[in-house]
Amino acid sequence: MVQFVLTISGKDGKSYKKEVSENETSVFLNKKIDEIVKGDSFGLKGYELKITGGSDTGGFPIRKDVTGLGRRRPLVVSGVGAKPKDKGVKQKKTVHSNLIGEDIKQINLKVEKAGKDSLEKIFGPVEEVKEGEIDGGKEETRSEEK
Secondary structure, eight states, X not given: OOOEEEEEEOTTSOEEEEEEXXXXXXXXXXXXXXXXXXXXXXXXXXXXXXXXXXXXXXXXBBOTTOOSSSEEOOEESSSTTOOOSSTTOOEEOXXXXXXXXXXXXXXXXXXXXXXXXXXXXXXXXXXXXXXXXXXXXXOOOOXXXX
């Protein structure tokens, strides 16, 4: 059973999440980063969305310059999946290839062409989190034991 979580970035600067069921996932299979997907097949009529990234079931990010299918461990200096320690130092990092398959969990999309209805009308208002708030305003406090 293939199921994707879509994170859609609108032109208004807000992001919306949508879970796509198994019968709607065929649009994304065997697509690569930077390809355009029509939103008609999963409830966004008139929208054209560009695939910008994502992550697999293990949480490894999709990297645009890694070809093939599955996870790889390329030598990277900067970019997706890399945390540079020193300038110019190459590191082996596990990332997922740029081809979307059944082992992908989340797909990031960017609106290229908007449809008739706005994303806020389709998904409802987005809850804004104020700076310093965790879990909807409930900040965790850690008690120290002596």
